[in-house]
Each structure stands twice: as structure tokens, then as C-alpha cells.
Amino acid sequence: MSLSDDNRYLRGGPVAQRIIASVREDAATATAEGFPPKLISITVGDTAAVDVYVRNQRAKAALAGIDFEERRFAADITAGELEAAIHGLNADPRVTGIIIQRPVPAHIPIKILQAAVHPLKDVEGMHPASIGNIVYNQLDLAPCTAAASVELLKETGLDLKGLEVVIVGHSEIVGKPIAFLLMSEGATVTVCHHMTRSVAAHARRADALFVAVGRPRLIKADMVKPGAAVIDIGINAETGPDGESRIVGDVDAESVKHVASWITPVPGGVGPITVAILLRNTMVALSRQRARYQATYGVVDKLAAE
């Protein structure tokens, strides 16, 4: 298929803008009704990809009318202290959503933190009780990056039913949820990881290739089927030839763009949609909390209840 360079790029900006515009309307209505949305981000230690994400969360939350607060903790904090902080946020009625930025330092088991977030405030769908929803095809609150990646694939117009999809990377937050979301859509899914014998052999069969590993230029042109859609999820900070720090993905875009029919740029691809979906998930969490509030107190309006 011959496409101009411009059409080859699946840009996330316009999709993100659409989502944020709709979140903004919902947030304004909820705020007027006495339920202002508030998102809390928890960061432990320092990671470049997290800094980029948090910076964009802050900027886009402001655009959408969602209150945003970052809580930063030193890398030597204990798991118990963090759990206590999360329990405090669970108990605070002003807090709608809590996101725990990954990675956390090795001495803190991430699962303990994810399980500490109340499922009604779990805006990433990472609580053990939440992640099961996508296995049961309840997809309205899925892990943000996975949902964002699938959203971008849909922009190609490809029919997902029976589509041959290969995912490289099987983390709980990206690769695995993408596999479940795509199975729900009827795709045939292969998942590769560091023990896969030949990632290239699998990748070359894919009509749609998702890559979430965290290794710049892991995927080269000879690993891609001509005409495929390539969704690059990697966010890696590296120093460019000019000595400046820059963000690159996991795909060698310069070579792959000549083989693939669609490729997501980094930056400007999956990342902006991830942020938009986090905000959308915050509104989904808010409406679940309102439903709980109504069921408990029999009123829809917190202000009217006072």
C-alpha cells in the first residue's frame, strides 16, 4: 500500500483532544453538581518516563477541569508508609482517583500498593479486583496505556476480527491488558517476552504489531510485515546527537516507516492518548462513586445533602 508519509503516521493528538473535550464537559457538570473530580499521582523515586507522564497529567488535567495533585516520596520510603498514605487518600472524600506511577523502587512490592488503592478510586484498573474486569469483557475502565494503544489501532480502520496481532512485552500494565482488550475485539493474539525464541519470526507475521519493552530501536524493518500497523508504546529517554535529552520509542521508526502502512510516532503517538484516558477513567471512577453515594444516602447531589 502506498501512503504519503503523513498518512503513515498514526497521531495521538487529535484522538486525545477528542477525549479531553468530552471529559471537560463531564467534569464541568460533575463540579456544578457538587462532585469536583480530583486525581492524585503517587511517585516514588525518580524515573524519566514518569516525569514526562506526570508533567502531561498536570497540564491535561488543568485543561479538562480536573484537580491534580502530585505526591512525591523518597526512594527509601517503606512499603508500610506508602500503604498508610494510600489508605489516607482512600478515606478522603475529596479524592476521586489515585494513580501509582511505575516503577517503584525494588524493595517495595508494587502489588501491595496496587491492592491498597480502593477499587472505586482505582483509575488505572490495576487493583487485583479491577484487572479481572477486562477478562470478563467489561472494558469501560481499562489500564490507560493498553486502552490508548487499542484506540490508536482502531484509527487505521482495520477490522480487528480475526486480525493477526503480535504484542512484544507482557507487563501487567501494558502487554497483558492489550492482549485481553484485543481478544475481546476478536483479534488473534500472540504475546512475546524475553523468553520468546524468535521475536522476529512472530513479529513478521503480524498485521498489527504492538511493542512495549523499553528498549530503543528493538524493532527493525526486517521484523515487520509489509503493510502492517506498528504501535510503538516505548517511552525511553536518551541523549540525542546534539547532546539534548529526547524521548524515543522501541521501534526504529526511520527504517520501519518504509515497510509498515501505519506507525505511531514517539512522541506524539500513544502517550497523549494515555493521559487522556487516565482523565476519562477518573470520570468513570467518579460516576461509580456517585452511584455508590446515591445508593447509600439516597441523594444524587452532595450539596443538597448538606
Ligand SMILES: NC(=O)C1=CN([C@@H]2O[C@H](COP(=O)(O)OP(=O)(O)OC[C@H]3O[C@@H](n4cnc5c(N)ncnc54)[C@H](OP(=O)(O)O)[C@@H]3O)[C@@H](O)[C@H]2O)C=CC1
Ligand atoms: N506510552 C505510554 O503511555 C506508556 C509507555 N510505557 C513505556 O513502555 C515501555 C514498557 O513499559 P512496561 O510494560 O511498564 O515495562 P516492563 O519493564 O514492566 O516490561 C517490559 C516487558 O518487555 C519484555 N522484554 C524485555 N526484553 C525483551 C526482549 N528483548 N524481547 C521481548 N520482550 C522483552 C519483558 O519481558 P520479561 O518480563 O519476560 O522480562 C516485559 O514483559 C517502557 O518504555 C515504558 O516507558 C509504559 C507505560 C505507558
Ligand SMILES: Nc1nc(=O)c2c([nH]1)NC[C@@H]1CN(c3ccc(C(=O)N[C@@H](CCC(=O)O)C(=O)O)cc3)C=[N+]21
Ligand atoms: N502506573 C503507571 N502507569 C503508566 O501508564 C505509566 C507509568 N506508571 N509509569 C511511566 C509510564 C510512561 N508513561 C507515559 C505516558 C504518557 C506520556 C506522554 O504524555 N508522552 C507524550 C509527551 C512527550 C513529551 O512531552 O516529551 C508523547 O509521547 O507525545 C509519556 C509517558 C506512562 N507510564
